Amino acid sequence: MSDTVLDITGWTCPAPLRDHPRVVMGHGGGGALSAELVRHVFAPAYGGEVLAGMGDSAAVTLGGARLAFSTDSYVVRPLFFPGGSIGDLAVNGTVNDLAMSGARAAYLSCAFILEEGVETATVARVAEALGAAARAAGVEVATGDTKVVEAGHGDGIYITTAGIGLVPEGVDLRPQRARPGDAVIVSGEIGAHGVAVMSCREGLGFDVETVSDCAPLGGLVEAMLAVTPDLHVLRDPTRGGLAAALGEIAAASGTGVVVDEGRVPVPEPVRNACAVLGLDPFYVANEGKLVAFVPPGDAEAVLEAMRAHPLGRRAAIVGRAVEEHPGMVVARTGLGGTRVLDLPLGEQLPRIC
């Protein structure tokens, strides 16, 4: 999941806060509207040094230990979708945020907001999925909380997890570290999570054989760091998809990014579903993929290590960081043309995670 507290330096906010006297769905989409809220509401209110420079998780030091610390709320609808559930997301989303700083998640907190009247068996099924996902990711649920709100003030189950993990010595993964020349690697086929959730939304029902890619990325990241601890940036392209992830990295680092569209693996069912729905796969959410900015000399070796891991078999170098058009992401289309990948305003479909 992408945190709201991003470094938004250099972003042009297309919709100033004063145009939104009330919160709209897009404020939760992880795009430009979310960034507005962080820039004009949360950052001034909280202040703080840690918050200023962060990506998906905060880097903090406590008792001599270098920790990554991250949180996300999960409000996905429906609670169960092809390939996963809100319980799986609540684990993997937070585990992956930690992994993007190189940390292996050690402990999770887990807070439920239940809506009065939700079936107890549904809560139990979600809790079981969450526990199984935690075991699969090698993380322990250490503490929790439960609140209940009246019927009509929730939507069955909302979950908020926070995670902590150790950042290995010598690892410094931050969006700001992207450098011209870096290879841009995507760990596999994009768009599956968003399309899987859309396929079971009321009103959007369509037959598609796509299941969510929801998975914990800690092991894949370890395999990559074993090649070199000097990876520059890792990011999981969740809300806002690959376009938002690349846009945030470009903005934070001030480098330009060029992507060869034809090299980005998009499965046929995702491509077809997006065509029907009028969506762009580059903007569709993923929950088990990462994008990496890797020094050019290490790129092939890192790619090889990724392909040797079950979650990176379809990894591909899809582009590179460049000196030109700083802060901007440009995609080369199949016909030799180019298009700018703007930061999305919100998510194409809300409550995807």
Add this chain to the structure above:
Amino acid sequence: MSDTVLDITGWTCPAPLRDHPRVVMGHGGGGALSAELVRHVFAPAYGGEVLAGMGDSAAVTLGGARLAFSTDSYVVRPLFFPGGSIGDLAVNGTVNDLAMSGARAAYLSCAFILEEGVETATVARVAEALGAAARAAGVEVATGDTKVVEAGHGDGIYITTAGIGLVPEGVDLRPQRARPGDAVIVSGEIGAHGVAVMSCREGLGFDVETVSDCAPLGGLVEAMLAVTPDLHVLRDPTRGGLAAALGEIAAASGTGVVVDEGRVPVPEPVRNACAVLGLDPFYVANEGKLVAFVPPGDAEAVLEAMRAHPLGRRAAIVGRAVEEHPGMVVARTGLGGTRVLDLPLGEQLPRIC
């Protein structure tokens, strides 16, 4: 805030899960119904060793550092009440959970679930209150997230915070450590938070000059630990009030507890409001108080240190742990009689925090 993951050994669950095919408000009240959910739903699903023995926060070790880790969701209604707001609660509730293990909170995560249509200015006011409370508590908001749900699926603003802090050397505060002979100390007047929130609930409107006691207890706990690191138990009597806090300690430790009702400081406006509403002040939530179990030889010195602190001026020894009636809390009434302080089923009034 009391976590749901309590050691519930020895509790008699008055309402087995099968009687509740659907979640009721009481499942979020921090009493016996919440414990049911933990025992029959969350604990079996998560497993884990850390979860098994915990009080308000988990004790974990990471990179050689001994950490306390805790989370709570905040769904209080209304968002602003006499003496505070959901933003203050979201900081102090989690900071206090850490303080109850002796840890000074270092970093907080902060995740908002906003309801579509809530005024942006309201979000900003809450964020400002949260930031100010964090500065007052000496804790840094390090990471965050924002999600938005459709109108009719939230209630303006829900907040979930998680906190981490260092546990000092030699400190081991757990409900299980209560021992017969321990003095039971309450840090001040009880019942203010619950009555303050009730006073502005629709349908309950009544004039009362009570403001919430919402405050960060880290400094008070440091002052107590300076007297002796060997305090046995600290607990903040939030949901379920003093009765629930004492009941949980009695159950976890297997000791009995005797309280002299007349020694428990209850302010006149709280007493009057409770009389009008038919409530028992012992079951009303507090947000800036603690109850301590202290070895008898240290009790007077600890009490003196508490009274020298602004948040402990009205501290009092109100009872003691005993060999008799293990796991049970008995209050001595003014007339020489006794009454059993049962664990509440839920909260007297839901969504108090």
